[in-house]
């Protein structure tokens with residue numbers, strides 16, 4: 001056709017009119033070119049032209065599945081050399097036999113049954129040997145009588161779509177593997193196989209950067225020769241270290257099109273040559289934050305560069321590999337954190353069970369023994385309180401590192417929490433060495449002076465030891481016994497090692513029994529309060545009483561608080577017991593007031609554990625409200641040591657109690673280590689001079705000096721002072737002369753029941 005279509009209808013403005021006019025002219029041109037064509041011929045010609053332009057396969061086959069008519073698309077893809085047409089041929093002439101047989105069977109079935117086959121996905125090899133996915137439809141064709149005379153078929157090449165689908169499925173599968181925590185090597189291998197399936201003639205490899213950031217080690221390479229993998233394993237990265245070593249060094253892809261000539265491969269050429277590699281395209285695998293993690297490389301036996309499509313796939317592969325590595329690293333660090341103490345890096349309690357179990361197994365197998373030592377640092381609190389938590393943490397880290405140096409790899413040091421550690425000694429001992437030697441070495445290493453913030457400290461350790469199998473058969477038993485022995489070491493003066501003994505076992509048993517009895521004592525109302533009066537030395541008036549708890553034990557008789565309060569504190573029973581005491585004391589004081597006695601203050605002892613409980617202030621408020629006692633008639637006795645455990649927290653609690661309106665006193669003053677500056681911050685009303693300083697007054701000059709100092713200190717801070725344990729007239733005279741405000745002691749009265757006290761309160765002045 002020589003007519004220039006663009007010139008047609010230039011003079012007509014309307015595009016539709018232009019189009020119609022152009023079509024007419026085209027038709028007349030066609031008529032001019034094919035003057036002899038009949039209407040039917042024209043139709044055939046146009047139809048042929050049309051089906052040849054369709055990119056899909058279109059064909060008609062006869063009843064024997066032989067091609068009768070085919071379009072250009074199918075002919076082009078299946079034409080063998082010298083073949084001009086497919087007419088008369090069957091699939092057996094153009095496809096491998098098994099494929100052709102499959103087609104034949106299906107087509108014969110369609111023509112036999114008359115049921116069409118629509119949108120079937122078929123995998124074929126075209127004449128050039130390319131694998132293709134086709135979306136195929138085959139329909140029976142009938143003659144005028146309705147007899148099936150053949151079939152028409154269409155097939156569309158969906159290879160690209162299938163490829164991207166399989167890539168998506170592959171990616172989803174990989175992400176699932178990563179999410180489910182599949183081993184890295186499995187994820188990497190699947191990733192490489194996926195890429196290899198989409199990029200012809202390449203072999204993939206993943207190398208990982210070592211923690212020192214200087215070497216690459218094998219990650220996975222399912223189709224690479226293991227001998228080659230062994231050669232590259234551990235190669236040093238650098239500015240000219242092959243494709244991978246350079247890619248990670250530069251943190252950017254390195255495309256080496258020809259290994260034989262590229263200078264980056266100068267040192268490695270001979271390494272790759274025996275395996276026939278000519279090209280290697282490597283990309284760094286980076287973390288989300290851009291940290292280098294490893295490399296993804298494709299090797300080819302032919303020199304050349306990757307296609308854009310291939311580079312896209314490599315980009316996807318490095319991304320997925322990065323996710324997999326990061327996820328694994330995160331999982332590893334979670335695992336580590338779950339089983340290790342973050343401060344010292346030592347295994348934690350959850351690892352102890354595991355380690356003890358395997359040590360027991362080893363001991364059983366080898367007929368050996370295993371020893372577990374429980375360690376508690378003696379004066380850790382002092383460092384923590386005086387220098388702060390940061391110094392305390394530093395100390396724990398130093399101590400942990402020192403302990404580690406004293407033990408062998410077969411032993412373990414575990415941090416249970418706070419300043420508590422466990423040493424597990426297992427495995428054979430050196431000739432002449434005993435377990436005791438090794439444990440003593442651990443204790444000595446702890447006791448070495450420690451320098452923190454320019455100051456030198458010394459911490460000692462109390463150690464309790466239990467051995468397998470003599471003292472326990474599992475971790476719970478061994479730990480409980482080592483703990484009991486450690487308590488004994490503390491009792492006998494700290495800085496000591498105590499091995500578990502039968503006597504300790506009895507003690508532990510007794511303790512357990514006592515604990516159970518105490519639990520029941522509260523429920524069975526075996527606890528009661530006695531009250532000891534306190535007198536104002538100036539007026540001689542009984543202005544307050546101290547409530548003191550007693551236990552009327554059904555067999556043991558009257559048990560003093562010193563015999564059960566420490567146990568209650570240790571076991572947590574002090575919570576309910578303390579609550580009971582507080583409520584009973586408030587109720588009793590209110591009852592005295594209601595009975596018409598002059599109002600007095602009731603003083604209640606508070607234990608450290610109670611004081612540290614979060615809702616303690618609320619519980620005090622509840623006790624007051626429940627009893628109807630005004631807050632100013634309640635005093636709480638705190639000890640110096642409980643305040644000093646966490647001064648800031650204590651001061652806060654004290655202020656909240658002060659706001660309630662209750663009075664606060666410091667009990668046993670002088671026995672603790674309150675600093676004067678700290679004391680100034682406490683919102684307390686009075687100090688109680690400890691009984692131990694009063695006992696030998698006035699004869700003991702030291703005690704006399706201490707008593708005078710406490711009185712004068714209290715007064716200078718505008719606090720009142722009470723002396724407890726006053727038994728003699730001489731003591732009273734001394735205290736009065738020294739300016740002491742108040743006294744409490746046997747001289748005045750022993751602790752007595754509420755009823756007996758009522759009688760004393762009735763006496764106007766003593």
Ligand SMILES: Nc1nc2c(ncn2[C@@H]2O[C@@H]3COP(=O)(O)O[C@H]4[C@@H](O)[C@H](n5cnc6c(=O)[nH]c(N)nc65)O[C@@H]4COP(=O)(O)O[C@H]3[C@H]2O)c(=O)[nH]1
Pocket residue numbers: 532547548549560561562565578581605606607637667668691724725726727744745746747751
């Ligand atoms: N030698 C001598 N002793 C005297 C004299 N006057 C009083 N005492 C005794 O000294 C102790 C004073 O109580 P504390 O220092 O608060 O010391 C108390 C207190 O720390 C604790 N405690 C007593 N009751 C309770 C309570 O309800 N809760 C708590 N948490 N601790 C309590 O038990 C400790 C001992 O209490 P108790 O055995 O009742 O001993 C009482 C009392 O009987 C005296 O002139 N000479």
